[in-house]
Amino acid sequence: MTILEVRDLSISFSQYSKGLRQENNQVIHNLNVSLNKGEIVAVVGSSGSGKSILAHAILGILPGNATMTGSISFDGQVLTKEMLANLRGHEIVLVPQSVKFLDPLMRIGSQVQTSVRKQNVVTAQKKIFEKYKLHPLVEKLYPFQLSGGMARRVLVSMAVVSEASVIIADEPTPGLDSEVIKEAESSFRKLADNGSAVMVITHDIDFALKLADKIAVFYAGTVVEIAPVRDFFGRGENLRHPYTKALWRALPQNDFIPIKGSQPLANDLPNGCPFAPRCEHATSDCSKELPAEKMIRGGMVRCLHAT
Numbered sequence: 438m439t440i441l442e443v444r445d446l447s448i449s450f451s452q453y454s455k456g457l458r459q460e461n462n463q464v465i466h467n468l469n470v471s472l473n474k475g476e477i478v479a480v481v482g483s484s485g486s487g488k489s490i491l492a493h494a495i496l497g498i499l500p501g502n503a504t505m506t507g508s509i510s511f512d513g514q515v516l517t518k519e520m521l522a523n524l525r526g527h528e529i530v531l532v533p534q535s536v537k538f539l540d541p542l543m544r545i546g547s548q549v550q551t552s553v554r555k556q557n558v559v560t561a562q563k564k565i566f567e568k569y570k571l572h573p574l575v576e577k578l579y580p581f582q583l584s585g586g587m588a589r590r591v592l593v594s595m596a597v598v599s600e601a602s603v604i605i606a607d608e609p610t611p612g613l614d615s616e617v618i619k620e621a622e623s624s625f626r627k628l629a630d631n632g633s634a635v636m637v638i639t640h641d642i643d644f645a646l647k648l649a650d651k652i653a654v655f656y657a658g659t660v661v662e663i664a665p666v667r668d669f670f671g672r673g674e675n676l677r678h679p680y681t682k683a684l685w686r687a688l689p690q691n692d693f694i695p696i697k698g699s700q701p702l703a704n705d706l707p708n709g710c711p712f713a714p715r716c717e718h719a720t721s722d723c724s725k726e727l728p729a730e731k732m733i734r735g736g737m738v739r740c741l742h743a744t
């Protein structure tokens with residue numbers, strides 16, 4: 438059952454460029470994605486493709502210079518700002534990419550305790566500290582006293598103890614050792630097994646494949662494919678989008694072939710399919726308009742030539 442649905446989301450930033458000219462950068466466009474209860478979706482895609490902005494839109498914490506169109510629904514209801522403010526931190530929780538999201542003036546123990554909803558606050562905090570190898574003395578510390586890796590373990594702990602319906606984890610693993618990464622994998626899976634929906638944003642395709650049920654592939658501000666994890670095998674013959682295939686084949690354990698060219702910038706998007714300028718299958722039709730979503734073999738793809 439769908440718990441969170443993002444429909445036709447577009448987000449642009451207005452910025453002043455040289456000579457006080459106002460520029461509108463569309464960093465997300467025509468984006469659809471949904472999260473089901475009990476499911477983990479990993480969002481992969483290169484740096485700057487708009488993944489964190491999607492997370493911030495879902496949490497209703499976009500910066501003031503952002504304009505958003507489209508809708509985000511929770512449990513079948515389109516969210517308003519007020520509704521989101523009530524759900525944030527309880528029903529919809531973020532593991533932010535930046536540790537700056539911790540309250541600088543609050544001790545870590547109390548901060549983690551504020552996230553507990555269903556259990557005894559102190560016991561739950563102590564138990565999660567043990568799981569994430571946070572020494573009891575960390576309870577008394579302030580965020581500035583933590584190392585990067587410790588802060589990230591605190592952020593993951595906060596999301597896990599919240600037992601929220603929707604958990605959006607934005608790059609939860611950098612700086613964590615392999616044991617803690619395994620702990621995070623098992624925590625996210627347990628949350629999903631208990632009915633939560635989890636979205637994990639990551640650069641790490643291996644981590645995504647181990648953890649998730651589905652992979653949503655981001656390119657230049659939109660989702661170009663959503664594929665079940667089982668489709669990632671061999672030379673990517675079951676994958677649908679040329680970019681997903683190229684990402685897969687670029688992995689060291691596969692062909693290790695880098696993708697030629699670079700992702701277009703938000704203020705310089707080509708017409709039509711954003712991947713067309715780098716795509717060996719592109720035809721002139723690809724540059725006319727963004728390909729509509731197609732369902733093929735149980736996955737979604739935006740590519741005119743996908744079969």
Ligand SMILES: Nc1ncnc2c1ncn2[C@@H]1O[C@H](COP(=O)(O)OP(=O)(O)OP(=O)(O)O)[C@@H](O)[C@H]1O
Pocket residue numbers: 450452462464482483484485486487488489490491500502534703
């Ligand atoms: N406040 C802002 N004003 C203007 N542009 C912004 C702002 N915040 C982000 N952007 C732009 O939005 C785009 C998407 O950024 P985002 O942080 O979502 O990328 P990302 O996919 O999360 O990248 P990474 O993998 O490096 O975390 C970038 O081009 C970035 O420059």
Ligand code: NI
Pocket residue numbers: 488489490534607
């Ligand atoms: Ni990001």
